[in-house]
Amino acid sequence: MRYQSTRGGVSGISFKDAVLMGLADDGGLLLPETIPTLSEGDIEALGRLAYPELAFQIISLYAGDVPSADLKSLIDRSYATFTHPDVTPLAHQDGIYILELFHGPTLAFKDVALQFLGNLFEYLLAERDQKMNILGATSGDTGSAAIAGVRGKQNINIFILHPHGKVSPIQELQMTTVTDANVFNLAVEGTFDDAQAIVKEIFGDVAFKNQYALGAVNSINWARVLAQVVYYFYAFGRVQRLTGCREVSFSVPTGNFGDIFAGYIARRMGLPIHQLILATNENNILARFVRDGDYSLGEVVATLSPSMDIQIASNFERYLFYLHGEDGNAVIQAMADFRQQGRLEFTVTQQERVREDFAALSVSNEQTLDTIRSFHEQTGYVLDPHTAVGVRAARELSGGECPVVCLATAHPAKFGDAVRQAISKDPKRPASLEGIEDRPKRSEIIPAEVNAVRDFLVKNAC
Numbered sequence: 211m212r213y214q215s216t217r218g219g220v221s222g223i224s225f226k227d228a229v230l231m232g233l234a235d236d237g238g239l240l241l242p243e244t245i246p247t248l249s250e251g252d253i254e255a256l257g258r259l260a261y262p263e264l265a266f267q268i269i270s271l272y273a274g275d276v277p278s279a280d281l282k283s284l285i286d287r288s289y290a291t292f293t294h295p296d297v298t299p300l301a302h303q304d305g306i307y308i309l310e311l312f313h314g315p316t317l318a319f320k321d322v323a324l325q326f327l328g329n330l331f332e333y334l335l336a337e338r339d340q341k342m343n344i345l346g347a348t349s350g351d352t353g354s355a356a357i358a359g360v361r362g363k364q365n366i367n368i369f370i371l372h373p374h375g376k377v378s379p380i381q382e383l384q385m386t387t388v389t390d391a392n393v394f395n396l397a398v399e400g401t402f403d404d405a406q407a408i409v410k411e412i413f414g415d416v417a418f419k420n421q422y423a424l425g426a427v428n429s430i431n432w433a434r435v436l437a438q439v440v441y442y443f444y445a446f447g448r449v450q451r452l453t454g455c456r457e458v459s460f461s462v463p464t465g466n467f468g469d470i471f472a473g474y475i476a477r478r479m480g481l482p483i484h485q486l487i488l489a490t491n492e493n494n495i496l497a498r499f500v501r502d503g504d505y506s507l508g509e510v511v512a513t514l515s516p517s518m519d520i521q522i523a524s525n526f527e528r529y530l531f532y533l534h535g536e537d538g539n540a541v542i543q544a545m546a547d548f549r550q551q552g553r554l555e556f557t558v559t560q561q562e563r564v565r566e567d568f569a570a571l572s573v574s575n576e577q578t579l580d581t582i583r584s585f586h587e588q589t590g591y592v593l594d595p596h597t598a599v600g601v602r603a604a605r606e607l608s609g610g611e612c613p614v615v616c617l618a619t620a621h622p623a624k625f626g627d628a629v630r631q632a633i634s635k636d637p638k639r640p641a642s643l644e645g646i647e648d649r650p651k652r653s654e655i656i657p658a659e660v661n662a663v664r665d666f667l668v669k670n671a672c
């Protein structure tokens with residue numbers, strides 16, 4: 211399998227090189243040159259596998275240059291850190307399937323990909339006798355999952371930018387209480403969008419990126435999206451065996467468009483996804499895009515699901531590539547238009563195609579609280595606010611023709627304030643969070659300026 215950039219300036223590179231390149235050297239995002247498709251029989255057989263074996267089968271399709279035994283060992287080690295034997299178990303509550311993606315070390319779906327990516331980086335760096343400085347932006351969950359994936363690892367330093375004061379207290383502590391010498395937390399005086407723009411601008415300076423061997427842990431990195439494709443197949447297989455259904459819908463709480471894009475890839479591989487429901491909070495540019503073709507930038511507002519307080523969704527560029535018939539020049543033009551005008555226009559045909567690909571809903575804070583409350587009253591199950599956004603959208607948009615899987619992207623204990631507001635009690639705390647408030651902390655506040663981050667990196671790079 212070879213990889214190409216959404217902007218047409220990079221092509222023919224291997225999986226290993228794509229993982230190390232992160233952001234494509236032409237500023238675009240990497241995608242496989244072809245998407246492998248699977249037959250109904252293949253998909254049914256895959257659906258019977260245990261999670262690590264399924265991950266091996268799916269990832270192998272895209273990572274032919276990693277020897278099978280090595281890939282298997284990387285995957286097995288990555289999922290051995292999960293506390294549930296099924297890795298991503300499926301609960302059935304109130305007619306909805308909840309795919310619990312939060313049983314990894316930092317209690318969010320990001321662990322599914324970042325445990326793997328951390329091990330993969332270590333493996334590739336050892337093979338090439340290289341060092342790496344990871345630079346990432348987080349609205350709360352990617353940061354701690356990436357740190358957990360590489361803390362204490364040889365030849366890797368990690369620099370994570372989070373928006374100062376805009377992540378939940380537990381999310382902040384999960385990052386800043388990791389005081390290993392190779393971990394640097396930077397609290398940026400701005401939004402997640404500012405942090406992500408800084409990261410992309412620094413990656414865009416290819417000479418600097420190569421000089422400091424920068425690595426990407428955000429969904430900029432294709433390996434992130436790829437590892438997330440796996441659980442769509444896993445959930446489909448489990449639900450199909452339980453219900454005998456031919457198709458399944460998925461509802462996906464969405465911010466940076468990575469998780470739902472993984473579902474889009476799974477569907478392109480042949481997975482019979484009926485509806486792919488894109489659920490946003492009040493930062494609703496993506497929901498407006500799907501429903502009305504209105505892709506225009508708004509101000510980021512703080513919500514009860516802070517990890518989705520995003521307006522400029524990184525992976526949208528990957529979808530644009532397909533929407534524009536895999537034409538890199540059209541993507542370059544669209545990205546330039548968006549930078550200049552803060553909006554994009556779509557033809558009627560494109561808008562129709564988008565609505566074939568996705569259904570969408572924007573969910574308010576009030577509706578989020580109401581969903582956590584009513585779901586708890588009906589089932590006793592406690593949803594985190596991001597998952598609640600997806601559950602609300604599933605309830606409103608799914609037509610009931612086939613089962614719906616809601617991706618449960620975080621453990622409710624990460625968002626205690628929102629849960630308490632909804633059900634007047636604290637969510638149960640998993641053991642990993644016990645005493646987190648009392649641990650030593652390390653982080654730096656930094657202005658939302660490229661040069662400030664660049665200077666910090668130069669001083670602390672490995």
Ligand SMILES: Cc1ncc(COP(=O)(O)O)c(C=O)c1O
Nearest residue numbers: 351464465466467468469517619
């Ligand atoms: C808990 C949680 N749910 C949902 C999302 C949205 O996922 P994506 O950014 O891949 O759209 C995020 C952040 O990305 C998150 O941290």
Ligand SMILES: N[C@@H](CCOP(=O)(O)O)C(=O)O
Nearest residue numbers: 348349350351352428429466
């Ligand atoms: N919600 C994310 C934002 C970054 O998304 P990513 O999937 O591109 O890493 C977070 O928690 O940081």
